[in-house]
Amino acid sequence: MTPIAAGLFTCGAALPRLIGSQCARCGVVAFPSQPSCPKCTSAKVTERLLARRGTLWSWTVQCFPPKSPPYAVAEPGAFQPYGVGYVELPGEVRVEARLTEADPDRLRIGMPMELTLIPAPGREPGVVTYAFRPVRGQE
Amino acid sequence: MSAEAVGIIGAGMHRFGRHPGVSGLQMAASAARAALADAGVSWAQIDFAAGGSDAAGNADTSVSLLGLTGIPFINVKNGCATGGSALTTAHAMLCAGSADLALVVGFDKHPPGAFNPLPEDWGLGAWYGETGLMLTTQFFALKIQRYMSEHGITAATLARVAAKAFRNGSLNPNAWRRKPLSEQEILASKMVNYPLTQFMFCSPGEGAVALVLAQQPQPGKTPDPNTRTAAESAAVAVLSCCTRCSVCSNLASDLSGVHVWL
Numbered sequence A: 001m002t003p004i005a006a007g008l009f010t011c012g013a014a015l016p017r018l019i020g021s022q023c024a025r026c027g028v029v030a031f032p033s034q035p036s037c038p039k040c041t042s043a044k045v046t047e048r049l050l051a052r053r054g055t056l057w058s059w060t061v062q063c064f065p066p067k068s069p070p071y072a073v074a075e076p077g078a079f080q081p082y083g084v085g086y087v088e089l090p091g092e093v094r095v096e097a098r099l100t101e102a103d104p105d106r107l108r109i110g111m112p113m114e115l116t117l118i119p120a121p122g123r124e125p126g127v128v129t130y131a132f133r134p135v136r137g138q139e
Numbered sequence B: 001m002s003a004e005a006v007g008i009i010g011a012g013m014h015r016f017g018r019h020p021g022v023s024g025l026q027m028a029a030s031a032a033r034a035a036l037a038d039a040g041v042s043w044a045q046i047d048f049a050a051g052g053s054d055a056a057g058n059a060d061t062s063v064s065l066l067g068l069t070g071i072p073f074i075n076v077k078n079g080c081a082t083g084g085s086a087l088t089t090a091h092a093m094l095c096a097g098s099a100d101l102a103l104v105v106g107f108d109k110h111p112p113g114a115f116n117p118l119p120e121d122w123g124l125g126a127w128y129g130e131t132g133l134m135l136t137t138q139f140f141a142l143k144i145q146r147y148m149s150e151h152g153i154t155a156a157t158l159a160r161v162a163a164k165a166f167r168n169g170s171l172n173p174n175a176w177r178r179k180p181l182s183e184q185e186i187l188a189s190k191m192v193n194y195p196l197t198q199f200m201f202c203s204p205g206e207g208a209v210a211l212v213l214a215q216q217p218q219p220g221k222t223p224d225p226n227t228r229t230a231a232e233s234a235a236v237a238v239l240s241c242c243t244r245c246s247v248c249s250n251l252a253s254d255l256s257g258v259h260v261w262l
Helices: B024-039 B058-068 B079-095 B124-131 B136-152 B156-172 B184-190 B226-236 B244-255
Strands: A018-022 A045-049 A051-061 A081-089 A093-099 A112-119 A126-136 B005-017 B048-052 B074-075 B101-109 B192-195 B206-213
Touching: A018 B079, A051 A093, A051 B192, A126 B124, B005 B184, B005 B244, B024 B058, B024 B101, B024 B206, B048 B156, B058 B074, B058 B101, B079 B101, B079 B206, B124 B184, B136 B192
Parallel strands: A093 A126, B048 B074, B048 B101
Antiparallel strands: A018 A045, A051 A081, A051 A112, A081 A093, A112 A126, B005 B206, B101 B206
16 A cells, blocks of 8 residues: 555554654644644654544535545546544544545544545555544444 | 724725626726725825735736826735735735825636635645545535534524525625525535535625725715724625625624724
8 A cells, every 4th residue: 555645644564543743842743744833833843643543523525526636536427425524633633534434424523433544536546545434333 | 104094985896796708807997996986086096006816817917907007016815815915905004104095906706616726835735635625615514513513503503694695695786696595495405515505605706896095084084983884895895705704704803993984
């Protein structure tokens, strides 16, 4: 598997992790990682692998095909609605992500979610991006 | 020059809608002429201008339509806040004593459908747009979904807000949407980003608004809080096609420091 972009998430034999950054001065966590702190402006930040599980803070379903560019899929006819959410990683940061679930009846704020990888839209086989899926058995 | 001595003395508008064959700059010039006429001043008297659009070109090129008077003209490109930022710029110039009479113009001519900004222009990686996350409609839906959960609001409430806006639009000959829609029609329209349907959004459109600002009240015109609403509405329309979104509401409150002498 090949990540859609370098530095976003780990992608190997182990379970994937998002790559964030944490301020050495005030502790604020950011994703994607950045070279300075968005809160206190300190340039002393370190890489931090983020928690794999969190809760759904908000969600929507993308019901129309986004224009391409910037969307990678240029054939609107093949479009399938997809879920998008903000997942709150406890004590870390809220992450915007694709969701594996697109049924409004199966999404609710506060439900437990975990990180997974999905095929990157419109890309060659093997290229993946990150997404969150409902934690099985706890829906 | 104190902010107390600076105010809006004229407002003009090119109606919103779809105007095939009319460029954004032509609409801007039309709104500018209407504002100048409303203020009772000529383009040649204006000694500073600021304005902009998101998708319809550079405001300063409207001088080829209005006249090559040689005035400094600052182009603003600041998303939904373009009109408001242009107004703030002109207000500051007058307060600083760097100009006596200023024109502000906001205009646009958006193609139909959602915006498709490029993530690279917004400090984001290309992956963000490629994976389908670069959509303003998504952002609004995620925000309202959380807000509804925290405050116990239902989709019926959203439909009531939209119906109110359409009802207001039906009363304004310059409005983009002039047909009243029922709450049922709004709820039954195409789902765009759950829970927001097509008619809960202000769709991108076309139009222009201009304001004239002066350092001193014109003879016979005094600051009147009762006349402020009309100019505030015009000023709000500088940047958008409706008054439903939070950006416009924020601008309306920002304008509380700007006097209106109409």
